[in-house]
Amino acid sequence: MDDDPKPQPPVEPDALDCCGEGCVPCIHDIHEQAMERYRKALAAWLARHPEATG
Template identity: 65%
Template sequence: MSEPAAPAEPDPRPLPPKEPELEDCCGTGCVMCVFDVYQIAQENYEAALAAWLARHPEAES
């Protein structure tokens, strides 16, 4: 019998998205460029982090 996995933290701090490198953009004017996708992910992360910090006021920002 295998041991049960350790329980995950119930409310982990959100992690920021990885910023794309300049060479990740193909430069053809895609409707959703990798930098557009990153900007959306960054905005979502900031909102999630603000909500998380509100739930965890003891945490450093």
């Protein structure tokens, strides 16, 4: 059992998921925020697992 699984990137929204009405935040903004959290989590995970290759 792996107590420290590698973070997985968030699912990218489909272009049709955006309504195009200028929502704040837009689904694409939410995805970018999730990607930033993922990048940070992945960097921390890689620091804990130097044997892994991104």
